Amino acid sequence: MLEIKCPYCGKRSQNEFSYGGDATVKRPTLGEEISTEDWDNFVYFRDNPRGKHTELWHHVSGCRQWFKASRDTATHEIFDTCKMNEALNE
Amino acid sequence: MSNAYRTKNSTGLINKNKKINFTFNGHTYHGYEGDTLASALISNGIHLIGRSFKYHRPRGFLGVGVEEPNAMVQLHEGNKSEPNIIATEVELVEGLKAKSQNCWPSVQFDIGEVNNLLNRFFPAGFYYKTFMWPKSFWMKIYEPFIRKAAGMGVAPLQPDPDRYEHNYEHCDVLVVGSGPSGLASALAAAKNGARVILAEDKANFGGSLLTDEVTIGNMSGKEWANDTVAQLKSLPNVILKKRSQVFGYYDHNMTVMIERVSDHQENPSKYTPRQRLHYIRAGEVIVSTGSIERPISFGNNDRPGILLASAAKEYMTVYETLVGKKPIIFTNNDTAYSTALEFLKNDITPVILDTRNNSNGELVKEVKQKGVNIRFNSGIADTKGHLKIKSAVIGELDKDKENFTSLESIDCDCICMSGGWTPTVHLSSQAGNKLKFNEEIDAFVPDKKRQRESAVGAANGSFTLNQSLAEGFQVGFDLSNKFTDNNIVTNTPNSKEPKYEKHERLWCMPLPQGKTPKRFIDFQNDVAVSDVELAIREGFRSIEHVKRYTTLGMAGDQGKTSNLNGLQYVSNIEKKIVPEVGHTTFRPPYTPVTIGAIVGREVGNHYLPTRKSPIHNWHEENNAVFVAAGLWQRPRYYPKESENMNDAVNREAANVRSNVGICDVTTLGKIDIKGPDAPEFLNRVYTNAWLKLPVGKARYGVMLREDGMVFDDGTTSRLSENHFHMTTTTAQAANVLSHLEYYLQVVWPELDVNVLSTTEQWSGIAVAGPKSRELLSKLFPNIDLSNEGLPFMGLVDTNIDGIFARIYRISFSGELAYEVNVESNFGLHMWKRIMDVGKAFNIEPYGTEALSTLRIEMGHVAGAELDGRAVPFDVGLNGMVSKKKDFIGKRSLSKEAFTSEDRQTIVGLVPLDKRTKIPEGSHIVENDKVASPVPKLGHVSSSCWSVEYNNPFSIAIIKDGKNKIGKNLFAVSPLKDISIPVEVVSSHYVDPDGERVRS
Structure with missing residues (x-):
């Protein structure tokens, strides 16, 4: 079980959080014309890297804040976490 | 003669004044306090304890602790019965009952031993080679036979009556194992002020110091161990745990330890757990687990x-x-x-x-x-x-x-x-440590660590006492210094032990000439030298393949005594050195763990939390039958006297259609939404338009996922300019809140909106039926509930008995209906007041079954239709989709597959005989007589007995549904082996124009 540092609450056990996927994906702007291919890339396609991954977590059984984390998908080492409006230390 | 095999001298660890009686295979014996089941049996001259796994060979004790591969017994009887328990790990307790496993009729005379005589027909890979053909024989003949023959113990069929607990601990330094290096580490770390947990699997601290004749300082090893434990006990920053096995090392230094709390107690209090599972998040872990003899x-x-x-x-x-x-x-x-x-x-x-x-x-x-x-x-x-x-x-x-x-x-x-000796590297390996081969000791030792874990002493390959103590004190101090500023060094005492000469690299004896007796490597899985030879002869090279083919090291003991000998033998045949052969991976648990301990207290009613509405007790008193809706307990129906479910549901639903019914809808998800950008936010979340919703009005809304599938629906009301009250389905309440938070915090942080769950703050009561207006007018005489005063989708705030109440004119049943919301604490009061006044109008409570009947008749979609595979078009919600604005998931709706004409869409079904209820999940086919596979048009999502027309009615999702209305098809349920001729009708079966809700 991972130990995750919520930027608002501090270190907590993984079972307080839910995973939110790749944090680098940007939702297309509302009302923007977008090709089916680009839209499909946004909705369905994600990289599955081995190693460092920038991702979202939700402190769902805590402060209910979404935040960013930089984690190694192979070793589970978490390098840094930060609030949504901050930049990860990488 | 009993206890004939006892030593002359006392060790101080066996209490001869306390005799303990126990039975083994029906015979009564005695041992003493301090004995294990193993030592008590051996002191009575008994070595034969069980039969081996494959050949049913007579087996005795090989070891004295966790390494024991042979001595597995069935303990206790009835619901306390427990299989595959290692006798060396069982402390003797009065009345203990143990018996041998894997033998019939008895351990002395076991029919299965014929396997031993036929052993040349049971080589490695025997099962793979023999039971391949015919394929159909596997499930019915081979597999049950093999299971019976190669059985381990017997799992009890009754629920486990014992209590198990979970505990969460944090410490700076966890020390696993209390031999010399473990005690040294714990003492050094604790004296330097770190918070220390010391875990010992056995009933006594000390490890090898209990058995080895050594001197530390001016004390014997055993005295030094006792003295060190006494020092540790006196320190407030130390937790000492004996009978506690750290069996798993997981990510981020999470370790799990099983403590045998009361297994050794004669009459434990019923509130004492049998075992306790500790989740320990340690800053640093010191692995001082010693070594196991080969x-x-x-x-x-x-x-x-x-x-x-x-x-x-x-x-x-x-x-x-x-x-x-x-x-x-x-x-x-x-x-x-x-x-x-x-x-x-x-x-x-x-x-x-x-x-x-x-x-x-x-x-x-x-x-x-x-x-x-x-x-x-x-x-x-x-x-x-x-x-x-x-x-x-x-x-x-x-x-x-x-x-x-x-x-x-x-x-x-x-x-x-x-x-010779094998370092116990299991925990280090579990932690991700890449092991290396140490040629001095011919064994693997920890090397490159991935987590904050350090092996010391024999577990690190340091087999002398001097090394063990030096490493222990050094590492204990170094690691503790990461957590404290005390800098208190504890000096390593001098020690004296015999000097050893080197072992010989010889672990397998030649066979006597002309004979081929089995030379076992893995005792628990009956793997012999000849099996390893065969595997290599047949071309298996990777050690992982040899392991799986021969099952070497794959038994419950995970090869504690056999792995290295197996590797060594492969390396001998292959003429490779052991590190080139490599090693297999160690995985948790290090020793078998009772399932009950893993489950803990989360059994029966404690398996999940139960959510109850504030009106729950009233439902109970009024004979409600409950159904689980997620964590909620909801009344399903309220049977009267001899009524069955169908009768009760039909009565409840019909009463709503003809008089008035009352339903507890507290469980609906409720979300409070505030902020200047709230209307804009709702406009993006829902498929329909929200900017112009007037204050004091509710609106039905549908929300999608980005992939275009309907996610949830519900009504949301505008309470003031920037304040909304959203309702969600009971099932999706938590997911919708997370969804809203995601868009507000991650995607559109510029929107000034706050959301908060208020599900448990409001109690909701639906009052539905043609007489609902009359009823509520009597209860709330001061407000105008006429169609003009409070039209459909309107809401009004009021007071009753000094309580704030909000009345929404919304309807799920399709009838004229209201929903009264009060603060949760007053939910029961409000309910009773409505019931009192409602008596004059023949009010009756209705449960979730009648609720379903009413919505199915009306063709309202719910969870069964919104199953994550439906776009709005499929379920008749196209009218809800705005063409003018963008919203979550809109771009997906224009994808080719989602606009295709032959998508499966919503229809109604009525059986031609107007009698047979169509099972939910039935397939819809055009012709039920053709050979399978029959082309499937769709499926039945919801079924009810229409109280309006007094015949069955179902909602189905079928291919090109709109153009099938009026056609006759078949609803086929292969599970129930029935085929029902049906007519396709509109899904809006009752009041298709929605006049009643607006009346």
Whole structure:
């Protein structure tokens, strides 16, 4: 079980959080014309890297804040976490 | 004669004043306080404890602790019965009942032993080779037979009556194992001020210090251990846990430890858990788990009475138990000589066989001085004795040690063997440590760590006491210094122990000429040297493949005594060095763990939390039958006298249609939404338009996922300019809140909106039926509830009995209906007030079944239709989709697949006979007589008995549904083996124009 540092609450056990996927994906702007291919890339396609991954977590059984984390998908080492409006230390 | 096999001297760890009675295979024996089941049996002269897994060979004890591969027993009876328990790990307790496993009719005479006689027909890979054909035989014939024959213990069929607890701990330094290096680490870390947990698997702290004759400072090893434990106990920053096995090492230094709390107590309080599972998040973990002795492979090396030399020594030095009175000691190293010395203390002179040409180690010299003849350059070729070892065929080895030059038979009643030592690296390996091979000790030791874990002492390959203590004190101090600023160094005391000479690299004896007795490597899985040879002959090269083909090291003991000998043997045949062969991976749990302990208290009613509405007790008092809706308990129906469910549901639903019904809808998800951008936010979340919703009005809304599938629906009301009250379905309440938070925090942080769950703050009561207006007008005489005063989708705030109440005119039943919301604490009061006034209008409560009937008749979609595969078009919600604005998931709706004409869409179904109810989940086909596979048009999502028309009605999702209305099709349920002719009708079966809700 991972130990995750919520930027608002501090270190907590993984079972307080839910995973939110790749944090680098940007939702297309509302009302923007977008090709089916680009839209499909946004909705369905994600990289599955081995190693460092920038991702979202939700402190769902805590402060209910979404935040960013930089984690190694192979070793589970978490390098840094930060609030949504901050930049990860990488 | 009972307890005939006891030592002369007291160890101080067996209390002869406290006799303990127990039974084994129906016979009563006794042992003493401090005994394990193993030591008590051995002291009664019993070595035969079970039958082996594959060949049903008689087996006895090999070890004295967790390493034991043979001595698995079935403990206790009835609901407390527990299979596959290692007898060496069971502390003796009054009345303990144990029996042998894997034998029938008895352990002395086991029919299955015929497998042993036929052993040449059971080579490695036997099952793979034999039971491949015919394929259909596997499930019905081969598999059940093999299971029965190769069974382990029997799992009890009744629920476990014992109580298990979970505990969460944090510490700076966790020390696993309390031998010399563990005690040293714990003391150094604790004295430096770190928060320390010290875990010991056995009932006594001290590890090897309890069995080895050594001096630390001016004390014996045992005294130093006691003194150190006393010091640790006096420190407030230390938790000491004995009978506690750290069995798993997971990510981020999370370890899991099982504590046997009351297994050894005669009459534990009923509030004392049997076992406790500790989740320990440790800053640093010190792995001081010691080492396990290696057996030697020789002909018939598995007879009862053949065991590890270290085990024999521990039985004498801890448990005051003699494993035999006519011992042979067989070794390739010096340490087994300490076992010889213990026998000598009991006036027993062992025969000593040493594979080496000579040794001048201090213990060897001491044994020599006592006049014992040591046969160097010798080994065991074979043994005799069916249920217990009787004699050994021994002999001298030739120069290359590949053959015996001469053989002779000598009598014995036990053989104590030693093939050197294997560091217990399991936890380090579980933590991701890449092991390396240490040629000095011929074993793997921890090397590159991935987590904050450090091995010390024998677990690190440091086999001398000096090294162990030095490492322990150093590492304990260094690691604790990461957590404190005290800088308190504890000095390493001087220590004295015998000097050892090097072991010989020989773990497998040659066969006696002309004979092929089995030489076992893995005792628990019955894997012999010949099996490994066969695997390699058949082309298996990777050690992982050899392991799986032979099942070497794959038994419950995870190869604690067999892995390295197996690797060594493969490396011998392959002429490779062991590190080139590599090693298999260690995985948790290190030792078997009771399922009950893993489950903890989360059983029965505690499996999940239960959510109850504030009106729950009223439902109970009024005979409600409940149904689980997620965590909620909701009334399903309220049967009267002899009514069955159908009768009750039809009565409740019909009463809503003709009079008035009342339903507890507290469980609906409710979300409070505030902020200047709230209307804009709702406009993006929902498919329909929200900017112009007037204050004091509710609107039905549908939300999608980005992939275009309907996510949830519900009504949301505008309470003031920037304040909304959203309702969600009961099932999706939590997911919708997370969804909203995601968009507000991650995607559109510029929107000034706050969301908060208010599900538990409001109690909701639906009042539905043609008489609902009359009823509520009587209850709330001060407000205008006329169609003009409070039109459909309107809301009004009011007071009753000094309580704030909000009345929404919304309807799920399709009837004229209202929903009254009050603060949760007043939910029951409000409910009772409505019931009181409602009596005059024939009010009746209705449950979720009637609720479903009413919505199905009206063609309102719910969870069964919104199953994550439906776009709005499929379920008749296209009218809800705005063409003008963008919203979550809109772009997906224009994808080709989602606009296709032949998508499955919503329709109604009525059986032609107007009698047969259509099972939910039935397939819809055009022709039920054609050969399968029958082309499927869709499926039935919801079914009810229409109280309006008094016949069955269903909602189905079928291909090109709109154009099928009026056609006759078949609803087929292969599960129930029925086919029902049906007519396709509109899904809006009752009041298709929605006049009633607006009346």
